[in-house]
Amino acid sequence: MEKIAAMLVLNTCPDMHSAEDLARFLIESSLAACVNILPAGRSLYRWQGELHEEAECVLLIKTTHDAWPCLREALRERHPYELPEILAVPVVAGLDGYLKWLGEMVNVE
Secondary structure, three states: OOOOOEEEEEEEEOOHHHHHHHHHHHHHOOOOOEEEEEEEEEEEEEEOOEEEEEEEEEEEEEEEOOOHHHHHHHHHHHOOOOOOOEEEEEOOOOOHHHHHHHHHHOOOO
16 A cells, blocks of 8 residues: 655644634645644744733644645645744654545645
8 A cells, every 4th residue: 555645734823713714725725634623722922022822723734745835835825824833744654544535635736
């Protein structure tokens, strides 16, 4: 069986509406196979010299290594934050059937 170079991309959004919009766009564009939206997260961070504490939604985006450049660009273009958190983590192992499905769902040309 061919191994899929899967990736998990982490992203935060200021609210459920923007998280759902991004998730739908990524799925409809075939840039992601699945996006989990975790509501009610709390983020503490330093931005422009000040400490901030905000409620955020966390997106867990499942994609492939081949789709990463297009997905990253789509998030940058559509994200409401000036500097969004976009972190890609390579998946080193997973259920073969799930990884096969993921590879079939993500399509970049």
